[in-house]
Amino acid sequence: RPKNILNEVLFFPSEITCTEAIFTPSLHSCLCTLPHGVETSFSRLLCHILSTSSSLDLCVFAFSNMDLCRAVLALHNRGVVVRILTDKDYAAITGSQIGVLRKAGICVRCGVKTVYMHHKFVVIDGRLLINGSLNWTVTAVQSNMENVLITEVPKLVQPFIKEFHRLWEQSDPS
Amino acid sequence: RPKNILNEVLFFPSEITCTEAIFTPSLHSCLCTLPHGVETSFSRLLCHILSTSSSLDLCVFAFSNMDLCRAVLALHNRGVVVRILTDKDYAAITGSQIGVLRKAGICVRCGVKTVYMHHKFVVIDGRLLINGSLNWTVTAVQSNMENVLITEVPKLVQPFIKEFHRLWEQSDPS
């Protein structure tokens, strides 16, 4: 195995900084009052997600973070196949971005209502796994003590691909 | 790097089976009505925890599972250095095993009250990381869709050792 397999760990809460330059690399200057040009756990996470080239399989209990929503919409708009598995109850909560993502044409399925879908993982391009304690909310990113583990080790990534497929097939497409 | 570095993923909910033989390997037969002799995600998790030889650093939001409590007490009784970082609010909830563990003489510290301690990771013998979405509760193990990732990859384990140390130092020992 080549030594350049990616393995990285990010801890939260993350410093709150401007994310504009991540979404618009051609941006010359931003006038907002947040710190600029600082690498944070959240900016690393966003960059990994925006690096997706073909497919993003997301299995997350709570999704209300608007930067992460913007990233997923950007992927969808450039032709990445996005699939989202989420919790039925949380999807209906105020602030959830699931409705926005669905309206944009992204495939969203909800877990069986009787079981709490507590995962927080993403598989990028069938190759990179992002997994940990972090829900895709603002509180998780900016306030909580959380972790995100990022790996390309096939023995860790493959089981999540298989589990995503299994959960996707048994989930409610409506 | 040698190829025999452990990498394993477990998914939950786990089948409910008898755990007696895991705690008492010399046990010849058990008369309880649960299934016996079946390997499950939970039995794998218990075996990994019981394999600890020198130190167990646990950072978990919720700890109410009595089998996991029994495993940690067994480690403590055989001289393993156990340290537990947990959430202050959850530790006070009915069913939490934190009081039991503390009374047994195990070092427990609580996260700063203002911040939600949402981690669910363990470092075993400074070598093996167990991390994922799974809280140490009965519901998480038996009902929820959850994951646990187990790895010895140093680039993944080392940051968690460092973060545990940092959180331990800043936590409330009382």
Ligand SMILES: [Zn+2]
């Ligand atoms: Zn800005």
Ligand SMILES: [Zn+2]
């Ligand atoms: Zn039995």
